Amino acid sequence: MADVVKRYFEAFNAKDIDTMLGCLSEDVAHHVNEGGVRRGKAAFAEFCDHMSRCYDETLTDMVIFDAPDHGRAAAEYVVNGRYVATDDGLPEAIGQTYQLPAGSFFDVTDGLITRVTTRYNLSDWIRQVS
Template sequence: MSSSIIERYFTAFNSGDTDTMLALVSDDVQHFVNQGEMREGRAKFAEFCSHMGVSYRETLRDMVVFVNEDSTRAAAEFVVHGEYLQTDPGLPEAHGQRYVLPAGSFFTLSGGKITRITTYYNLQDWITQVSA
C-alpha cells in the first residue's frame, strides 16, 4: 500500500465525496479530532462528516503525504482553506467567515483500509480568524 489510499481520501474530501471517504476507512476506524473526543466506528465517522459538511466548506491545499516503509502509518501536512457556514455549538457565531489554517493528519493503515485518523490544527488561530 502506498500513499494512494491517503491521496484518494483527501481527493474525496476536497470533492465532498463522503461515500468514498467512508469506503476507505475500516468498520472500526478510530477518529481523533483536534480538541475533541475519539469517535469509533464508520457510523460515528459518517456522523462527523455529515456535521462538518453542514457547518464548514473546506478545501485542503499544498498537500504533502508521508508513508512509512511498511505502509502501516502515514501523515499528511496541508493548508485548510475554509468557510464557516453554520454555528458549531461552543464556537463563535458563523456568518460565512473565511479562514486559512495549517493542519496535519496522522493515519494507521491495515488491510487496505484506514484504521485511525488523528487531525491537528491550532484551534485558537481558527477562533481568532473567524472572530475578526
C-alpha cells in the same frame, strides 16, 4: 499506503463522503482535534455530516508522507474554509473565511485506514473567525 490516504483527501475535496468512508475500516478510530475518539464508520459519517453543515473546506498544498514498514502515513496541508453555520460553543458563523495549516496521521491495515488523527491550531481558527 499513500494511495488510500491520497484517495481519502481527493474525496474530501470533492465532498464525496461515501468514497471517504470506503477508505476506512469498519472499526476506524477517529481522533478529533480538541475532542475524543469516535469509533466506527457510522460515527465518522455523523462527524462528516456535521462538518458539512458548518464548514465549507478545501485542502491545498498537500504533502503525504508514507511509512509502509510501520503501517503509518501522515499528511500536511492548508485548510481553506468558510464558516457557514454556527457550531456549538464556537463563535457565530456569518460566512467568515479562514486559512489554517493542519496535519493528519493515519494507521493503515490491509489497504484501509484504521486510525485518523487530525490536528490544527484551534486558537488560530477562532482568532480568524472572530
